[in-house]
Amino acid sequence: MTQDEIIEMAEKAGFTRLEPYGNKLGTNPTECLKAFAKLVAADAAAKEREACAKLCDDIRHPWGYSAETPDWCKGTDHCAAAIRARGQE
Numbered sequence: 859m860t861q862d863e864i865i866e867m868a869e870k871a872g873f874t875r876l877e878p879y880g881n882k883l884g885t886n887p888t889e890c891l892k893a894f895a896k897l898v899a900a901d902a903a904a905k906e907r908e909a910c911a912k913l914c915d916d917i918r919h920p921w922g923y924s925a926e927t928p929d930w931c932k933g934t935d936h937c938a939a940a941i942r943a944r945g946q947e
Contacts, residue, residue: 859898859901863901864898867894867897867898867901868890868894870893870897871890871891871893871894871897872889872890872893872894873890873894903945904945907941907942907944907945908942910941911937911938911939911941911942912938914934914935914937914938914941915934915938917934918930918931918934918935919931
């Protein structure tokens with residue numbers, strides 16, 4: 859995660875750049891921290907899901923495509939799609 863991504867998440871959570879330890883008017887700092895933690899966790903989960911789905915993509919043709927492997931390919935495609943769909947729930 860880059861510094862810019864962290865700053866963007868902190869701003870979405872309610873923190874402002876103008877006050878390093880401040881927050882948007884009327885927002886409890888504890889609530890901002892909770893919101894920030896949720897954004898960081900969601901980002902990490904999304905990256906982990908994509909990494910797992912990519913592994914399925916990478917083993918789609920482990921032996922090269924042949925008439926004997928279409929079920930394998932369908933299975934890896936289905937697994938990758940199911941992993942990616944978890945982020946859409």
